[in-house]
Amino acid sequence: MVEYLLILVSTVLVNNFVLVQFLGLCPFMGVSSKLETAMGMSLATTFVLTLASLCSYLTYTYLLVPFGLEFLQTISFILVIAFVVQFTEMVVHKTSPLLHKVLGIFLPLITTNCAVLGVALLNIKKSNGFVESILYGLGAAIGFSLVLILFAAMRERITVADVPAPFKGAAIAMISAGIMSLAFMGFTGLVAI
Amino acid sequence: MQTLYLAIIILALLAIVFGAILGFAAIRFKVDGDPIVDQIDNLLPQTQCGQCGHPGCKPYAQAIASGEAINRCPPGGEATIKALADLLDVEAIPLDAEHGAEAVRTIAYIREDECIGCTKCIQACPVDAILGAAKQMHTVIVDECTGCDLCVEPCPVDCIDMLPIEVTPASWHWRQPEDIIATSKQPLNVGGSSHG
Numbered sequence: 001m002v003e004y005l006l007i008l009v010s011t012v013l014v015n016n017f018v019l020v021q022f023l024g025l026c027p028f029m030g031v032s033s034k035l036e037t038a039m040g041m042s043l044a045t046t047f048v049l050t051l052a053s054l055c056s057y058l059t060y061t062y063l064l065v066p067f068g069l070e071f072l073q074t075i076s077f078i079l080v081i082a083f084v085v086q087f088t089e090m091v092v093h094k095t096s097p098l099l100h101k102v103l104g105i106f107l108p109l110i111t112t113n114c115a116v117l118g119v120a121l122l123n124i125k126k127s128n129g130f131v132e133s134i135l136y137g138l139g140a141a142i143g144f145s146l147v148l149i150l151f152a153a154m155r156e157r158i159t160v161a162d163v164p165a166p167f168k169g170a171a172i173a174m175i176s177a178g179i180m181s182l183a184f185m186g187f188t189g190l191v192a193i
Numbered sequence: 194m195q196t197l198y199l200a201i202i203i204l205a206l207l208a209i210v211f212g213a214i215l216g217f218a219a220i221r222f223k224v225d226g227d228p229i230v231d232q233i234d235n236l237l238p239q240t241q242c243g244q245c246g247h248p249g250c251k252p253y254a255q256a257i258a259s260g261e262a263i264n265r266c267p268p269g270g271e272a273t274i275k276a277l278a279d280l281l282d283v284e285a286i287p288l289d290a291e292h293g294a295e296a297v298r299t300i301a302y303i304r305e306d307e308c309i310g311c312t313k314c315i316q317a318c319p320v321d322a323i324l325g326a327a328k329q330m331h332t333v334i335v336d337e338c339t340g341c342d343l344c345v346e347p348c349p350v351d352c353i354d355m356l357p358i359e360v361t362p363a364s365w366h367w368r369q370p371e372d373i374i375a376t377s378k379q380p381l382n383v384g385g386s387s388h389g
Contacts, residue, residue, distance in 0.1 A: 063203065063207075064203075067199055067203060068196065068199075069196070069199065069200050069203060071200075072200055072203070072204065075204065076203075076204065076207060079204075079207055079208060079211060080207070080211075083211040083214070083215065086215060087214065087215060087218055090215075090218045090219065090222045091218070091222055093222065093224050094222035094223075094224055095222075097228055097229040098229070098281070098282070101229075101258075101259075
């Protein structure tokens with residue numbers, strides 16, 4: 001139990017996917033200009049990351065390992081993740097129009113994100129078990145959502161702040177992201193992993 | 194060498210299976226348009242009156258689907274708001290007074306002896322419920338009229354009244370004055386006989 005809690009804390013804060021491991025930077029900069037879209041993106045990411053780590057673990061353990069084809073992990077993970085997300089999107093679109101409105105375009109967007117493939121590959125590298133894999137994916141997603149929503153809230157305030165002309169727009173966003181990353185480095189040493 | 198063939202076969206199998214399932218899902222879970230918009234549109238009264246600020250009922254349905262308030266339809270009134278709230282699983286809110294009050298259902302009636310035949314109300318009618326030609330007396334097809342008030346404004350001689358109608362079909366027929374409101378079922382003799 002403690003071990004599972006440690007995985008969550010370490011992925012959310014200490015080894016935060018965005019600010020410490022620098023994975024998934026593209027949606028972090030791209031979708032963070034509005035709080036509302038950031039929340040939609042966070043939901044979709046949580047969903048996809050958890051699903052992706054689950055599916056990639058199953059594929060690796062029950063398909064690639066028995067045939068001795070571990071070297072195919074990257075390409076088969078891409079296949080599996082793309083398939084699962086596409087399939088889920090179709091089912092959600094048909095069965096729950098309202099949920100589809102919330103996740104909507106974010107689902108296909110996040111499918112090809114490096115954070116998603118990163119979670120799958122890191123799970124294998126760390127030789128995580130079934131539950132650990134899911135928790136690792138969930139933790140990575142919560143960490144991503146946390147910083148994305150925090151950053152979106154900051155950017156909303158920055159847009160109305162009096163920023164010096166040379167720093168307006170993307171520049172001040174980059175700087176704040178850097179400072180945020182520095183702040184998250186402070187969590188190093190919170191738990192030993 | 195064996196590993197190479199195995200790798201190719203496994204990958205090809207994965208791709209074929211996934212492709213087949215996706216292809217099946219594309220047919221099985223096919224969505225025609227945006228179903229929620231159609232469902233909302235079905236609940237709206239189809240008066241096409243534009244009091245909600247949109248050019249018709251369908252655009253308002255799309256606006257509701259993308260998050261607009263459900264209380265901007267005066268012709269639909271409380272009943273429509275309640276139905277929409279049930280469909281969308283949100284709280285029913287009172288009618289937004291800014292977009293007009295809920296009125297008794299009315300239909301347009303043209304006082305035919307005052308009508309100068311300008312065709313302005315025909316152009317205003319969103320459902321083509323007004324019959325007439327230039328310099329000829331116009332009349333309203335009761336079955337088609339949605340009571341949207343849009344023809345009242347353009348009439349230069351103010352000869353259009355909005356008459357309240359009863360809600361139950363039985364009493365409505367009983368009260369219908371035969372010789373005043375012409376319909377397509379009794380087209381020509383009405384205006385002539387009663388008003389000369």
